[in-house]
Amino acid sequence: MRKCFVLAALLVPPAFAQQVGQPLPPWTPGTLDIHQINTGRGNAGLLIFPDGTSMLLDAGAGGRVPPRGTVPKPDASRTPGEWIARYARHMLAHDAAHGTLAIDYAYLTHFHDDHMGSMVGVGRQIPFHTMIDRGSPSYNYPAPLDNAMVKTYKAFLETQQKENGLKVERLRPGRNDQIVLLREPAKYPNFEIRNIAANGDIWTGVGINTREQFPLLKDLPPAEYPDENMCSLAIRISYGKFDYFSGGDRPGRASDGAPLWNDMETPVAKAVGPVDAAILNHHGNRNSQNVFYVGTLRPRVFIIPVWSLDHPVTMFWTGCFRRRSIRVRAMVLPPI
Numbered sequence: 001m002r003k004c005f006v007l008a009a010l011l012v013p014p015a016f017a018q019q020v021g022q023p024l025p026p027w028t029p030g031t032l033d034i035h036q037i038n039t040g041r042g043n044a045g046l047l048i049f050p051d052g053t054s055m056l057l058d059a060g061a062g063g064r065v066p067p068r069g070t071v072p073k074p075d076a077s078r079t080p081g082e083w084i085a086r087y088a089r090h091m092l093a094h095d096a097a098h099g100t101l102a103i104d105y106a107y108l109t110h111f112h113d114d115h116m117g118s119m120v121g122v123g124r125q126i127p128f129h130t131m132i133d134r135g136s137p138s139y140n141y142p143a144p145l146d147n148a149m150v151k152t153y154k155a156f157l158e159t160q161q162k163e164n165g166l167k168v169e170r171l172r173p174g175r176n177d178q179i180v181l182l183r184e185p186a187k188y189p190n191f192e193i194r195n196i197a198a199n200g201d202i203w204t205g206v207g208i209n210t211r212e213q214f215p216l217l218k219d220l221p222p223a224e225y226p227d228e229n230m231c232s233l234a235i236r237i238s239y240g241k242f243d244y245f246s247g248g249d250r251p252g253r254a255s256d257g258a259p260l261w262n263d264m265e266t267p268v269a270k271a272v273g274p275v276d277a278a279i280l281n282h283h284g285n286r287n288s289q290n291v292f293y294v295g296t297l298r299p300r301v302f303i304i305p306v307w308s309l310d311h312p313v314t315m316f317w318t319g320c321f322r323r324r325s326i327r328v329r330a331m332v333l334p335p336i
């Protein structure tokens with residue numbers, strides 16, 4: 001009996017540093033921290049790279065209200081932007097000790113409220129050094145981006161450029177030298193952020209070569225232009241053997257009668273290959289996570305950014321459980 005007890009104790013994995021209900025441990029040098037911040041109103045991620053370089057990956061404030069929409073998280077006492085900034089301020093406290101608190105990179109997958117609705121709000125509370133989106137500098141692809149939310153965003157960028165030296169850039173697909181370690185890059189040569197896609201321009205997986213997935217706009221009637229979700233940015237973050245994929249709200253299942261180029265997951269999957277973790281494209285919507293994409297990336301963890309009761313759709317779960325090699329786990333971080 002005693003021998004059995006010892007064996008059982010040895011087989012129990014060591015306690016995780018993250019315990020539900022307990023404060024998250026602070027970032028430590030050499031660690032890649034990926035925080036998915038759940039406000040119930042869209043996507044928001046805070047990433048801290050191994051040398052302390054920081055990145056905000058979307059800052060949403062959209063979605064629906066209950067009963068179809070999810071309840072605000074942690075609660076409705078603050079706006080999503082206030083929660084996100086509060087979270088970032090807490091997790092970047094180590095950085096503030098060395099000077100003014102700031103976020104090195106703010107990254108916006110696409111111009112929808114559940115991804116950008118809090119970007120300006122967070123930026124007003126915590127300055128950004130570099131803003132990366134799909135529109136800069138013209139904001140006119142595939143058609144002029146001029147709704148009220150984008151106008152507010154562009155006005156914010158202009159002010160920040162003049163007053164605080166903010167740099168604004170469009171993501172350059174194929175490159176691995178646009179989002180980089182800013183403090184001790186030589187210390188972590190096995191860290192890389194590869195730009196995968198923007199506006200239908202997709203990395204081929206070879207060198208820095210890309211291929212245009214969309215037809216030329218002159219060959220399309222405006223009603224068939226690529227939509228905002230199809231234009232989403234995508235990146236792969238690699239640190240040693242670990243890989244993480246973020247693809248925005250890209251669709252992967254062309255609707256009936258739609259052209260095959262509407263599938264923006266298959267060409268991305270060919271370039272990205274297997275990863276360890278990925279955030280669900282389009283919140284697990286019915287037009288995303290096609291079989292080839294899921295089978296190629298086959299992450300051990302899918303993160304589900306939920307703001308509606310139909311996230312993710314049943315089709316996604318059914319597809320995953322049919323593939324025994326895929327394990328799916330929802331990660332919802334506790335409030336701090």
Ligand SMILES: [Zn+2]
Nearest residue numbers: 112114249282
């Ligand atoms: Zn979305």
